[in-house]
Amino acid sequence: MLRIECPWCGVRNEDEFSYGGDATVERPADDASQDDWYDYVYTRANPAGRHREYWHHINGCRAWLTVERDTMTHEIFSTEPTSASLPQPQRKTGSL
Amino acid sequence: MSQQYRTGSGGQIDRKKPIRFTFDGKSYSGYAGDTLASALLANGVHLLGRSFKYHRPRGIQTAGSEEPNAIVELREGARKEPNTRATCIELFDGLVANSQNRWPSLAFDVMAVNNLFSPLLSAGFYYKTFMWPVSFWTNVYEHVIRRAAGLGTASTAADPDFYEQCHEHCDVLIVGAGPTGLAAALAAAETGARVVLVDENPLAGGSLNSENHEVAGMPGDDWAAQVAAQLQSMENVHLLLRTTLFGYYDHNVVAAIEKVSDHLPVPPKGHPRQRMWTFYPRRVVIAAGATERPLVFGNNDKPGIMLASAARAYVNRYGVKPGRRAIVATNNNDAYRTALDLHRAGVTIAAVVDSRAHPEAPLAAELAKHSIRLITGRTIGAAEGRQHVTRALIVSTQGETIDPERIDCDLIACSGGWNPNVHLHSQSGAKPVYDDAILSFVPGQSRQAEVSAGAAGGSFALRECLKQGRAAGIDAARQAGFKADKASPVIKAHDDGAYAIEALWISPTPYNKPYKQFVDQQNDVKASDVALASQEGYDSVELLKRYTTQGMATDQGKTSNVNALAILACQRGEPVPQVGITTFRPPYVPVAMGVFAGHTVGAEFMPVRRTAIHDWNAKQGAVFIEAGLWLRARYYPQKPGDTMNDCYLREAEATRNNVALVDVSTLGKIDLQGPDAAEFLNRLYINNWLKLPIGKARYGIMLREDGMVFDDGTTSRLGENHYFMTTTTANAAPVLAHMERYHQVEWPELDVVLCSVTEQWTGIAVAGPNSRILLEKVIDIDISNEAFPFMAVGDCQMNNIPGRLFRISFSGELAYELNVPADYGEQAWTELLEAGKELGVAVYGTEALGTMRIEKGHVAGSELDGRTTAQDLGLEGMANREKHFIGKQNSLLPALLDEGRLQVVGLKSLEPGRNLRIGAHLVDPNVQIGSVSPSQGHVTTTTYSPQLGYGIALGLLRDGRSRYGEQIEAVFPLDDEKLRVEICHPVFIDPEGELVRG
């Protein structure tokens, strides 16, 4: 059971979240090459080890989070809000 | 029946509470506190089952959850549980159990003939035969094998009991309430930490209940009961008995099963049968003890042969003599206690046979004190007896050939040493390591917040367990942030001696005869099978396990895995650690599926969603259809015998000719607000949104990044910075998640806020040429064609209900969609019906809705199947290639613009009276079915058009748009049907859209 610390809601079970995939891929500009778009839409580094990835707190506050997690041990190193434009969390840490 | 094997006194049974039970139809009595196994032993019953492959008679090997042999069918009827370990079944009044895997009876089982053919049935024999004739595997051999395999029989009736799931957070979780666990719990609890202590037994105390130990100056079991009571009285402690921790998962989450009602005839009303606990501890102390392993000798599976510790448990805890004349065989110090305890209870000890040439002197002295014969440097080579052991053949372990001594006995208590229970440690992701001192695996480096203490950590002495338990408890509490300055001192206990062992993995056989030496008794894996696997190249642990099925039975190899590894190591001539160990998988003990399912089963599985008008619909006798999790009214029978056809034709006609209402509340609704809302929509949809005026709606298409159509719907501009989007029912949640992703991940600079309001609004479509007349009666705004033209949107009041009105149409008729707050949904619906009474207003369901959308050629879910582009759907004209939108780049890939893609078309039945069928494929009638499918497309949705008087459909057809007017065949090979159809434009009526604008 992954336990993900939402910066707004505290530590919650993985079933409150929906996985959003690799957070290192960058959406190309409109006029970028077809290769860039191919990479963005389809290819993934898919590392065995540290992985920056998105999680959506879909059954919670609905924030998109950027999580750094090890894909071998599942240890989570950090969890941050993805968007800087959302109201920032008041609490630093917390658990339930 | 008298309990002729009961001791005169002692044990943790209540001799004042006799209990009646039956086994294989025969009635027996036992006492409260007994297990089924101890009660049967008290009655002299040792034969409990037949083995998996050879159907050999099997008895009771252990006194706990590691039992491989004594498995029975417990209870009858819908509550029957096959493969239940008699050693774990608490006796209750009226208990019924039956032996399994035997025919016609336990004592006489015809399949025991397999025993004679055992050389043919060696490891993996089935891979080498049963191959010819080809069809015989499925039709003949497999039937026979399946019926022979499989142990017990399941009930086919629904389980009448229910299950619960609970969650608990704590600072320290302690697994096992034996001496180590109790000491740990006490120490941790004294710090104020929140402690959870679980144990699979109905009593706390663990091994203390089965031994004659003294702790804190009192009998060990009394001390355990006292500490348990003390813990139970503490507010920060949760003691859960009958609770087995079965799984150690990621992020230090562990799961346990509590057997709430299994010790009762039926669960008390309102109580679950079992409960699943998910614990979220900061620290875990694994004090799960150790499991004894048997010795591997000839016929070591006979009833009457059990673990030395089990014999102690039966005599000490249950007051049962497991035999009258015992041999104790061992390779370590521990089993000497068995001889002394059995002797004390009046069991004759024929001999203690120690494989070691020179056991420690004090052990020998203790036996001598009681005149018990000690044989050293020898072990049991084989046992004899038919359905019960009658004699042991003693052989030398020192390499000499001797004429085996025959010693009569009816009980062999054997010990091959102890294995720390490293299962949970291994499940947590850690790797156990081999310890040469105890000849077993002990915990390695921790990967999660866990530590093993006491026997689970490889320290078997009682004093050490108490000391380690206390230290682990204090340490865990400290790491969870608690101070441990006033911890009480170490608990004193008597010295039960140091553990010492010398390897004896397999006994020499008398006269080198090929006796069956069982390693995995439940799966009938013999030492010779391990050898054969190794000989054939299946010589890694994992291959061995898979080839021989070693350790894969219901006991999960708890008593047999280490022996098997060691025997494999001997075969390979390598040390045990080189051979390695298989990974332990959850669950630690088999756990009923009901526990994992909990409440969310049957009618509670994936809860249904209902609209605000659902109850009204139900009262009208509407027939519902599932749309995702929603229930929608499909059609409304008006009189008995009304078929779906009768209804939808009537409902569609009422809509086309007059006015009718349909509940469209299930459409997804998303509220967007903010100065950048228009820009956001402009990037989401393929069409333009920057110039939509306030008070107007627009139809939009959105793509996925791969260029396929994702969803469609209308979005309206309600105010300067306020928009309201509708999505399809199926995609309501995915569309919102998609929008939130792009808003938060890709375009955080856009100032817009999104919120799902699907459930806040009831949607009612009012459709038909008379819809305006109806609405004018109840709506407070001017809805004339001039003031409120097609695609107009506005706030309104309907009677006194606040609402929003949208002039949009799915049916192709003059139509409006009224949204009112969901709390007013049913009221608005009934008031509209009331107001429309004189017009003859009708209601219609999704079937009529579907008919009208097909007539209008509107695409919906069956065409938006995730594989179609806007061009495939004929909607590419909407796209504005000048601006950016999601999916734009990939939608321009040449392959997505290729000729030869499937495109939406209309289809007309050319055979009067016959309609098209959904799922039919479109084929050229001249092409034969060969290795490549002749399908050129398929029918996505169909109806009979009351307007046109024949069957019509939408389909996806290769190059469809250039083929209007062609004839093709719609084939349905599943039912061997064919229909001639004509390809046409997908809009069947009112292609100019005059009606909706009128």
Add this chain to the structure above:
Amino acid sequence: MYYSGFNLLKQALGGNRGWTRAWRNPEPKKQYDVIIIGGGGHGLATAYYLASMHGITNVAVLEKGYIGGGNTGRNTTIVRSNYLLNPNSQFYEHSMKLWEGLSQELNYNVMFSQRGVLNLIHNDAQRDGFARRGNAMRLNGVDAVMHDLEGVKKLMPHLDFSKNTRFPVQGGLAQPRGGTARHDAVAWGYARAADRLGVDIIQKCEVTGIKRDGDRVLGVETSRGFISAGQVGVAVAGNSSRVFGMVGMKLPIESHVLQAFVTEGIKPLVDTVCTFGAGHFYISQSDKGGLVFGGDIDGWNTYAQRGNLPTFNHVVAGGVTMMPCLARLRVLRQWGGVMDMSMDGSPIIGKTPIDNLYMNGGWCYGGFKATPASGWVFAHTIANDKPHRLNAEFTLERFREGRMIDENGAGALPKAH
């Protein structure tokens, strides 16, 4: 040594001491014509068909652990070819035909049991979708039968047929030729047959690097030294990204875990393979008696071969809902396999931008049943340096070109396939 009832008897009389190794345990040679990385079913099958169909026998299969230790030994053993889209339908049907003679071809009983695969129908939308798929199957020459409720009752008599359950059963789409096979035996059977034809199966030999000269591969670095190769085929589904990472390639693949479960053995209760269309649950019964079941992937990147609780609970809830008598049966083991989840849910078998390097991966849920055909077409592709008609569309380039083979229509979202 030939496997037969006669030999079984003969060996039994000799105390079973005469059985020889099922495959040799050779030291790796310095050079092979073809190296297959990955000793799972696919890699071993490829080696077997290279030798038996194409006469290429100087072949090594390199396996970092023990053969069949990855997904070959971790799946729910289901074999079927009930696909909607033509490339899948034709490929898997070819596999089905190979399955039908596999035990005899390999002289190893893989216990292929054609007990049928039944997909339950609970609502009209499913019926429509299944009709389309069933008809597509028939048009591709694959067997398919649409059952009504009575037909389902005959095949699976112990389902919940009551009306007050959440998703009452309405019928089902069956493929009678589908079924199950003994998963480990498939790896062992191919290994033994390939070994007999001269293929070296080298276990405990981990590939640590791929040596290249421009667009050509020279050989592989392994834990047992460098081995040079004329051609290298990679069949390591679950770990494809890691191996192709060695040549700097990023793949359209994410690694996810799919869990599987088995109950204690019981006498026959489930006589076909049955899938629950309302949740995501599939079940069959092994010849040993255990009910083998599974459901959805956990849905996030991982290389850990272990399962977790939330998916487990949801899968079981679906199972008990479908078949309420399961509630009292006990789960014996829970495990996980790491899968290549491709971006369209279909496999990738073919050439790569590197001349003599070939890829076989992206199997998602479909790997086990594909084993024979996968090896068959991969061997063809390597031997001829071009794909067979049956894998011509399963290219790596299809994503770039917009030719996805998206059976579920879920798009570039691996967790949704």
